[in-house]
Amino acid sequence: MNALKRVRRAIIGPPRDVSDPQVFHHVSLIVFLAWVGLGADPLSSSAYGPEEAYKQLGPHAHLSIILVAMMAVTILVIAIAYSNLIQHFPGGGGGYLVATKLLGNRVGVVSGCALLVDYVLTITVSVASGCDQVWSFLPAKFLPYKFPAEFVVIAVLIVLNLRGVRESVNVLAPIFVVFVITHAIAITYAIATHFHALPAVFRDAHNDLTTSVHTMGWWPLILILLRAYSLGGGTYTGIEAVSNGVVMLREPRVRTAKRTMTLMALSLAITAGGIMFGYLLTNSRPAEGRTMNAVFLTALFGHWGGLGTAFVIISLVSEAALLFVAAQAGFLDGPRVLANMAVDSWMPHRFAQLSDRLVTKNGIYVMGFAAVAALIYTHGDITTLVVMYSINVFLTFSLTELGMSRHWIKDRAKEPRWKSQLAIHGTGLVMCLCILIITTLEKFSQGGWITVLITSATIALCFAIHRHYEEVRHSMRRLDEILLATPVPNDSTPSDLEPSLPTAVISVSSFSGFGVHQILSIHKSFPGYFKQFIFVSAAVVDSGNFKGAEEIGHLQEKTENDLKQYISWAQSHGFRASYRMVMGTEAVRSVEDVCRELAQQFPRAIFFMGRLIFREEKWYHRLLHNETPHAIQRRLQFEGIQAMVLPIRVLE
Amino acid sequence: MLGVLGFWIVAALLVIGVHACVHPMSAIDCDIAKLVVIVGVSFVYMRFIAREATVDHGLFVGAIWLALSIVAELATSAHSGHGWFVLIGSPDSVLRNVLMFAWIFAPSLFARHRRVAEE
Numbered sequence: 001m002n003a004l005k006r007v008r009r010a011i012i013g014p015p016r017d018v019s020d021p022q023v024f025h026h027v028s029l030i031v032f033l034a035w036v037g038l039g040a041d042p043l044s045s046s047a048y049g050p051e052e053a054y055k056q057l058g059p060h061a062h063l064s065i066i067l068v069a070m071m072a073v074t075i076l077v078i079a080i081a082y083s084n085l086i087q088h089f090p091g092g093g094g095g096y097l098v099a100t101k102l103l104g105n106r107v108g109v110v111s112g113c114a115l116l117v118d119y120v121l122t123i124t125v126s127v128a129s130g131c132d133q134v135w136s137f138l139p140a141k142f143l144p145y146k147f148p149a150e151f152v153v154i155a156v157l158i159v160l161n162l163r164g165v166r167e168s169v170n171v172l173a174p175i176f177v178v179f180v181i182t183h184a185i186a187i188t189y190a191i192a193t194h195f196h197a198l199p200a201v202f203r204d205a206h207n208d209l210t211t212s213v214h215t216m217g218w219w220p221l222i223l224i225l226l227r228a229y230s231l232g233g234g235t236y237t238g239i240e241a242v243s244n245g246v247v248m249l250r251e252p253r254v255r256t257a258k259r260t261m262t263l264m265a266l267s268l269a270i271t272a273g274g275i276m277f278g279y280l281l282t283n284s285r286p287a288e289g290r291t292m293n294a295v296f297l298t299a300l301f302g303h304w305g306g307l308g309t310a311f312v313i314i315s316l317v318s319e320a321a322l323l324f325v326a327a328q329a330g331f332l333d334g335p336r337v338l339a340n341m342a343v344d345s346w347m348p349h350r351f352a353q354l355s356d357r358l359v360t361k362n363g364i365y366v367m368g369f370a371a372v373a374a375l376i377y378t379h380g381d382i383t384t385l386v387v388m389y390s391i392n393v394f395l396t397f398s399l400t401e402l403g404m405s406r407h408w409i410k411d412r413a414k415e416p417r418w419k420s421q422l423a424i425h426g427t428g429l430v431m432c433l434c435i436l437i438i439t440t441l442e443k444f445s446q447g448g449w450i451t452v453l454i455t456s457a458t459i460a461l462c463f464a465i466h467r468h469y470e471e472v473r474h475s476m477r478r479l480d481e482i483l484l485a486t487p488v489p490n491d492s493t494p495s496d497l498e499p500s501l502p503t504a505v506i507s508v509s510s511f512s513g514f515g516v517h518q519i520l521s522i523h524k525s526f527p528g529y530f531k532q533f534i535f536v537s538a539a540v541v542d543s544g545n546f547k548g549a550e551e552i553g554h555l556q557e558k559t560e561n562d563l564k565q566y567i568s569w570a571q572s573h574g575f576r577a578s579y580r581m582v583m584g585t586e587a588v589r590s591v592e593d594v595c596r597e598l599a600q601q602f603p604r605a606i607f608f609m610g611r612l613i614f615r616e617e618k619w620y621h622r623l624l625h626n627e628t629p630h631a632i633q634r635r636l637q638f639e640g641i642q643a644m645v646l647p648i649r650v651l652e
Numbered sequence: 653m654l655g656v657l658g659f660w661i662v663a664a665l666l667v668i669g670v671h672a673c674v675h676p677m678s679a680i681d682c683d684i685a686k687l688v689v690i691v692g693v694s695f696v697y698m699r700f701i702a703r704e705a706t707v708d709h710g711l712f713v714g715a716i717w718l719a720l721s722i723v724a725e726l727a728t729s730a731h732s733g734h735g736w737f738v739l740i741g742s743p744d745s746v747l748r749n750v751l752m753f754a755w756i757f758a759p760s761l762f763a764r765h766r767r768v769a770e771e
Contacts (some may be wrong), residue, residue, distance in 0.1 A: 144735060144743040148722050151752050162708050365707075376749055381769035 002313055017086040030250050037175045038245055041238030041329035042268045043179070044322045048129060048386060050276040051292035053232025056224075062201070062208035063225060064280050068273045070229050074236055074274070074431055079265030081401060081428040082243045084421060086257045088407075094244030094395040096337050100344070102403030109466075111399040112341045115244070117451065118392040119334030122238070123371035125389050126327035127153045128380035133320030136290070152325060158368040161331040162361060175321040180267065182315040187274030190300055194281040201280060212599075230438035234386050235272045238326070239264065240400070244333040271280050293319060315424050330371065335363025340544040345469040346462040366430060377450075384447035387439065391451045394436035401429035468624060472612065475650045479513030483520070497532050503605040504530040505598055507591055507632065508537050510558075511565040514648055518610045519570070521646045530578035534598060534605070535566040538590040539583045556583060562564040588631045595632070599641045606642045609633060613647040655701050659715045663693040664724065664739055671738045683747040690754040691761070698762035710760030717753040 029037060053071075057063055084193045089097055095115050100108025127150050135146045141554050162572035194201075212221050242261045249256040275293065282299040284292060297315050302307035303323070335351070342351035351362050378384045403423040412418040440448050497503070510513040515535075522530060539559040563579035580598065584590035595607050609629035614621060629645045636643040666689045674682040697713070698705055705713075721739040728736040740755070741748035 066684050141729060141735060142726060144737065145722050145726055147743075148718060148740050151756060152715055152719045152722065155711060155718070155756050159708065159712045159715060361708075 005272075011142070015582055023531075026094075029248055029256075031259045031263065033293045034171065034242065034245075034249055034256065035263045036173045036325070037328055037332055038238075038241040038260065039264040039267060040176055040322055040325035041126070041241055042264060043176075043238075043271060044126060044181075044326035045131075045235050046236050046268065046272040046275055047133070047291070047293060047319050047323060048382065049232050049235025049237075050272050050279070052234060052386070053228045054276055054279050054292060055286055056228035056231050058224075058639075060208060060212060060224060061132050062205040062258070062282060063212075063221075063228075065202070065205045066209075066225060067228055067232070068276050069231070070225075071235060071276065072269045072273050074229075075239065075265050075269045077424060077428045077431060078236055078239050078397065079261055080424050081404065082240055083258050083261050084424070085243050085400065085404060086246055086254055086261065088247060088404075089243070091562055092256045094333070094337070095400045096244075096340055098403045099396075099399045102407050103399065105344075107399060108344075109341070109346055109462045110455075110459055111338055111396050112346065113455050113462060114392040114395040114399075115337045116334060117455050117458060118121050118237075118389060119330040119337065120367055120370040120452075121330075121385060121389040121392065122372055123154065123157070123327045123367060124328035124374040124378070124380075125382065125385045126325075126330070127371070128375065128378075128385060129382050130320045130323030130327075131380070132382060133291070133316060133323065134295070136316075147375075147380060154327075154368055154371050157324070157327055157331060158364055161328075161364045175318060175325050178314065179318040179322040182311070182318050183275070184270055185311075186297060186300060186315060187270065187278055190274075190278040190281050190296075197281065208270075223261065226434065227438060227442070230435040231442065233390045233394060233435040233439055235268075236397075236435075237389060238329055239268070240330045240393075240397065241333050244336055247336070248332070283371060291316075327371075329410075330367055331364055333359040334367040338366065340365040341462065346466050346474075348465065349469075378447075387443040387447045388451040390439050391443075391448055392455060394432050394439065395455075397432040398429060398436055401425050401432055405429055412538055452517075466625065468620075472625075472650055476512065478513060479517060479648075481513070483513035483516040496620070497534070497602075499602050501531045501576075501604065502529055503532050503534060503598075503602040505534045505536055505595060505602070505605050505607045506566075507563070507595075507607070507609045507629070508535050508566060511562040511569075514610055515566060516569065517648050518608055518646050521610075521648075522608055530606075531573075533534075533570045534602070535563050535570075535577070535579040536594050536598070537563050537579070537581055538587045538594075539581060540587050540590075552583075559578060587616055587628050588635070591632050592635045595636055595641065595643075596639060599636075599639075606644065607632075607636055608644050608646055610646050610648045612650050614650050655697070656713050656716055657720075659693055659697040659701070660720050663690055663717065664721065666693065668738055669734050679742075679745065680747070683741055683745060683751060686741070686751060687747075687754050690751070691758045694758035695762050699714035702759075705759075705763050707760045707763045710763045711756070713759045717759075718752060721755055 013286060013413045050071075053067055054061070054064055057067070062111045085094075085098055089101070091097070095107055096112035099111035103111075131146050131153065133148050134149075135143060191198075209221075242257050242264065246253050246257045249260070275296065278300070279292060279297050283295055284295045284299055286292060287295050294312070296318055301311045304311070338347055339352045341347040342349050351360065351366070374385070374388075378388075405422060408415065408418045408422040409427060412422075415421070440452075444452075504519075504526075505516050506515070508518070508521070519533065537559050540553050559581055563581055567579055580594045582590040582594050599605055599607075609632055611629040633643040633645050667686050670685045670689055671682060672714070674685050694710075694714075698710060702709060718740075725736055725739055735743075737743065737748075741751040
């Protein structure tokens with residue numbers, strides 16, 4: 001291994017073996033790590049969510065007690081709703097899968113695209129907000145370096161995620177723990193030291209409520225509360241992360257996911273509610289150039305001298321660092337949604353491919369580069385980013401809740417618990433719609449429009465991609481109908497191969513007209529030359545089937561059955577035939593290895609691969625269809641092995 | 653790692669040299685010349701030193717180069733007492749984004765060893 005490979009191994013790590021039954025155990029997350037990896041996103045939103053809601057109350061700060069209750073109920077309802085969702089969809093997929101299954105493909109794409117944009121913005125918001133926190137400790141002259149530092153953080157997170165899910169979470173776990181401990185101490189201390197003042201706080205809240213009702217009436221007061229509640233909606237973002245990432249959790253996955261969800265909901269409700277209640281207890285008021293959390297922590301520990309200052313700094317630095325950890329949710333779940341959409345042909349298929357570290361590498365790059373683009377567009381302005389972010393989150397939440405509500409109404413005859421479930425999802429739907437509508441109307445001109453525009457453009461792109469894949473599929477179906485309907489003679493030839501005979505080695509995927517077309521093309525080009533065939537297929541483990549040892553087993557079985565069908569087909573036409581199967585995450589490398597071995601065993605072998613040919617080659621064909629055949633051909637030819645690519649026409 | 657550090661030093665020195673020579677004449681030409689220098693050094697590093705490097709490695713090298721540039725600018729600014737933006741470009745210039753992109757992504761542009769996926 002040369003020096004570069006050693007560096008690469010050190011940074012990215014050695015390749016993983018997908019056929020190893022222990023591989024899922026090694027890459028999956030236990031409850032605690034899942035809480036760190038997926039819980040950091042919602043928990044970190046307590047750095048800006050409660051502050052935004054509290055500021056909206058203006059002079060009615062005492063009403064924040066009602067907001068704390070509303071916040072806790074909302075977290076509870078959304079968490080219960082998503083726990084039910086995990087139970088119903090143990091294969092994961094979150095908002096995209098739920099909307100697809102329960103509301104139809106088209107609504108599913110809307111939900112999926114909203115989620116994708118949401119995860120890109122999760123990365124941008126978290127990194128920008130984290131750097132804001134760090135830079136608030138630095139002198140003003142260092143401010144010009146904040147923006148480049150945000151670039152570096154995103155690049156480092158990309159590299160970290162290319163190592164693998166579990167490794168990236170392990171690195172970030174200590175930051176999460178420090179955040180939880182410091183904030184738990186701060187909230188407990190705030191309540192304990194103001195315990196004697198609690199009756200007065202509740203009395204003042206009651207007085208504030210009564211006075212406000214008398215002076216303004218009920219409706220304006222309700223509107224003030226609803227506005228503060230909606231604009232603090234950033235607090236609830238990220239709760240859905242567990243349902244999207246169920247497949248990366250340790251078995252039994254549903255139990256692990258539910259426990260993670262419980263931990264996440266409890267920690268978020270206590271932290272966000274506790275912080276907002278703490279503002280009220282310490283009488284914290286917004287201050288220029290300082291976050292509300294900084295004001296709150298200084299009010300609590302500022303009089304402790306050096307120790308207090310150190311605690312405030314540690315708490316705020318952990319808050320900043322947690323925001324970087326929160327960006328992880330975007331890198332963990334974004335590529336997964338992208339992969340699910342790629343499996344369903346809404347996105348280019350290559351997004352479903354796994355790297356040798358079993359991560360969806362292309363998805364990680366896309367999320368990272370899109371986050372950088374969002375950063376450049378907004379110049380890291382948190383206010384604009386949070387608005388853009390909240391709209392998409394609540395669009396997905398609303399569609400998910402709508403889907404689940406529809407499901408319980410439709411299946412009420414079969415489900416005895418339908419009334420209680422409908423109550424939960426219906427309440428969730430009303431809450432999410434309320435936040436979505438108020439945020440969109442209030443903030444449309446302040447960045448809301450760009451989210452709507454980008455999400456709509458992504459949806460349009462998905463439909464265009466899907467249409468193209470459908471056209472190709474239709475053409476391939478016609479090929480299947482024509483070629484697989486060819487009558488098969490009954491006489492069979494023994495399968496023993498003779499190494500000295502001319503051999504055609506054909507790279508195939510599933511048993512289809514595409515593969516049969518390759519055999520017929522070989523016959524047409526080399527009439528009577530080849531007496532024996534070897535079919536080579538790679539069982540490619542991608543994001544769609546990397547869900548457990550059972551799924552890998554099914555993939556292996558299916559690939560083997562397809563190859564056996566080719567053998568039967570060839571033997572029934574009087575040819576000697578055999579097959580080779582290989583398993584891996586990358587078709588090119590896997591097939592290349594097998595072909596190299598075969599070239600040694602069968603010196604007169606020629607290798608064939610089929611490739612789709614369009615009447616008019618378009619620039620986007622290279623993005624939507626891979627160059628696998630050419631890549632294999634290039635590599636084999638470089639080794640001195642004869643390899644040919646056979647064109648298969650796509651009739652549009 | 654020495655190669656990564658060494659080539660950053662070479663790139664940084666060349667960028668400083670370009671700044672000293674070209675900036676007095678034209679700020680935009682200076683930024684373009686810096687861009688050429690960064691891309692050129694990336695080309696040499698990726699094609700002659702890290703010959704089999706993947707995009708991952710290129711990105712990692714780019715992130716380190718930008719981080720080192722930020723640290724160098726911060727240290728020089730702190731030492732001199734005024735803003736020093738020679739390596740990443742002036743915060744007022746639109747080309748600053750382009751230069752940041754160049755530091756991070758230029759090495760990845762020359763990654764040779766690309767793996768191709770199958771559908």
